[in-house]
Amino acid sequence: MKWSEICIHTTNEAVEPISNILHESGASGVVIEDPQDMLKERDSFFGEVYELNPDDYPKEGVYVKAYLPVNSFLSETIEGIKQSITNLVTYDINIGTNKVTISEVNEEDWSTAWKKYYKPVKISExxxxxxxxxxxxxxxxDEVIIELDPGMAFGTGTHPTTILSIQAIERHIHKDDFVIDVGSGSGVLSVASILLGAKKVYAYDLDDIAVKSTEINAGLNRVENKVISRQNDLLDGVADLEADMIVSNILAEIIVRFTDDAYRLLKKGGLFITSGIIQGKKNEVKQRLEESGFTIVEVNQMEDWVSIIAEKS
Structure with missing residues (x-):
């Protein structure tokens, strides 16, 4: 099969929403090439090491690459992707250069080459x-091992937003806690919660592929009986649940939409762990959490990303 590589030159802030657009458009793989990866202190990633080629990276900004099958609908798909990315500015997301290039690649080149960069990574204590x-x-x-199959549709679990989330879960979770994971993606936060002591996790995602991915990864880690994965729009319509902890690694623009629902579904003293927040959106999220009744407990940062932990006082 022939595949077309679409490369978007954008900003770090726009990586996750663009990745989501590409995935929803039928992309069979997403690659993020950030020049900061060549400069960062590897100690911040607990020893993650790989050899990077500077020629693969932009001088400024980030490349987000995805792979689409070459078919009669390709041109329409690409135009739709371009329009959706351009529309991100209406959500006050900086898309930067937004230069889009297209090239043809062989299936074997992209479907296996990326795996050589994905090695076991210690992301917390x-x-x-x-x-x-x-x-x-x-x-x-006492090491907790999470086996993950990203399936090329989701991250490998080593993005700063995921690391911040898991580190927060590890510090604050208690044995037999009941957890809700909003926007579960690969299910890595759900699996981590169970392996770190939670009794049960309800994992919600609007994307049915994410629901299946969560189920697959829960099975790989033998916690499928404790992770209930459901298709749902954030926490809309969710009732009769009372959680000790709610975790959500999405985007600031999405988090602010369901802070009231998160407050409603948490027990008194329960924690709302949010991540996926770019530095420039930190105060907006903090303000919305406080308006919903939360008390800010912690604000943690890794690179340009922020995690906020709020308590239902």
């Missing part, structure tokens, strides 16, 4: 994420 195709022996007796 206890948690190590490993891909399904890698062998790994735990270093410590």
């Amino acid at each position: 206890k948690v190590t994420i490993i891909p399904t195709w890698e062998e790994y022996e735990p270093v410590k007796s």
